[in-house]
Amino acid sequence: MTGLLLASIVLAHWAPPGAVPATPVERSAASADGDGAATSMGEETTRALQIAEVEVRGREQVSARQIGGILRREGLVAGARVLWPADPRIARARDRLRATGYFKAVTLGLEPVAGRDDEVVLVLLLQERSSASLQEVYLGSSRMTPFHGGLSVVERNFLGRAVHIGGALVWGTLPTIAQSRRQQAYQLTAEVPRLGTAPLGVRGSAFVISSAEPYRVAGHENDPDPSLFRAVDIGRVGGTVGLTFPVLPTLTLGVDYRFERVDAIVPEAPMWVRPDGDVVPVDVGLRRGARRLTSVHFGLVWDARDDVVLAGKGARIAFDLQLSSPATGSQYEYVKLVIAGGYSFRMPWRHWLTPSFTGGQIAGRAPVFERFYAGDLSAWTPGRELGIRYSTRNPIDVLGTGIDNRTFGVLFGRLDLDYTIPLFRRARTRGVYGGDLFFGAGLFTLVGDANERRMRRLAGQRVAPLGFGANLGLRIDTAAGTFDISVGNVLRRTPL
């Protein structure tokens, strides 16, 4: 103990390198007059100035409504007063705008109005952040495909002109189903949300998909063993062109035309040998040979959410109607309707609750890749990725209703309830912008066509079995995109 004390005294009195004496000087006089001359003063005087106008510069794609909402929340609107040279609302508005994660730089400034000493123009200078982001990471393993991987990226401000350019690809190893091909898909998308000042946008896409759509030839309906399946090889090449109409800041209408060539190698008479020995024909949902598939899409999206990435108040409703018939030049005939909606609101204790619903129906004979797929509805089951199925697994039957016997359907419904806890938000960081913890639970159902419904009734099975799904995870918003680290994500990507 004494040694330690001695050592610290010696260390404290050891002349450290670079030690200099503090030079004793006489008290100096004040600086001379002129540029940079110092003058003493009391507390700085503050002036109240009237905002004649609020001018936003540098806005490319972030909605004016969202920016205006933040400024309004701080009372920074035309006609209001702002304190100069410092107003705490200015710093708050700047931090709130930065916290949205949309901007690389935010500056709130003022410009005097000529001839008026008490009026100013409040200028908001924005520099939107580089908007290249990772939309999706396709990565997983299943008993059918030992490995598949890929990604989807989009740049939402291409050349600084608010043009959206995107690309996606997914590639998988050879499926373990006999005589099937390697599955892969490539897609390019482009969109100009607004042509000049006109309320009109254009968009288009092109894709190439090579898939091996599995169909059951033996075993129970819920047995995912790939040896019980065969595959239909499908080659698809096509694209879409469309127009969008941003009618209101929150409402967008869209019309698209899709055209593609579907080349399917369909077996002569596909059959399923049931475990009880019955042999039933299988509808693979495809027409043999190279066929034309064209369709017209009508879409409507009403999005009034405050924050599209992490938790934010507001509602979103989407509606999509797809018509494919000889009138559109197609060799497939069907109508497909999908409606989705949700509303997020903040609880008194500042967590977020989001009830949402999705539903859809198909009338006619839609190709198999357009039918509703059970894997797309369940949080725990692999869904289709760029239109490709990499797994033969059906949903887990938690409620014992027989949902694990369903793969495709023409009618579905889904209700979800998400509970979100904001964990952190960061302003002015270059990497991570925020994180939420989320819990979700939901019910869904998938119903087959009239023929299947009749068969189910005869067999004493439920026509519309209920499935249950739940999820728990972290949602991290980063400069590279938004990532979910969740239980569902793990289960979907694991070869169960």
Next chain:
Amino acid sequence: MKRRRCLAAIVALPLVAMARPDTLPLRRAVFEEVGTSVVMTLSLPTLFRRYDKDALESIDSGFDTSLHFTIKLWQHGTRRLVGTRELLVRIRRDPWKQRYVVSARENGAWTKRTFTERDAAVAAAVRLDRVEVGSASALERGEGGPYYFVTVFAQRNPLEPPADFASSTAAAGRDLEWFGRLVDVLAGERAEAEETVQLRTNPFYLVAR
């Protein structure tokens, strides 16, 4: 990469906990004894980087850009904190007079300087010119020591989290708050100000009388 960073953070945690002020980057300062005070002159040009367009636009906006300096005087070789001082500097462009104004508050008193050139105003704002770091009477004299040094923690426009943010509320619960902080720490980068500079000066001693 993330796993490596996580491991590095775990390994670095005890080291960070034991961090000493004399491990900060060194910057040479001039110390003088004026009357009963010890004053320091030091420049921190990295608070406004020459090509930081955002920072320069903030000055030209007409509103104040704030620089907060926390100045701590330490006894060298020990962890004895002799004293702490706060200094607030504001810089802005007056859009009516078209001049740059640098005002500073030290010991409750404000001083103001005006400049025609932005570069000169910025240089003045980031220069701690004869700033009092402590009272000479609180320090021991003599060439043989003890020696003292100063640490400076400077922030440009320090950020304050929004008051209505969920994690700042008691209703979130202690466990959740702890979890939120853990995720925040594991996520890495954390901004507390638009720019932060932290350094220590060379040691000095008071001449014996």
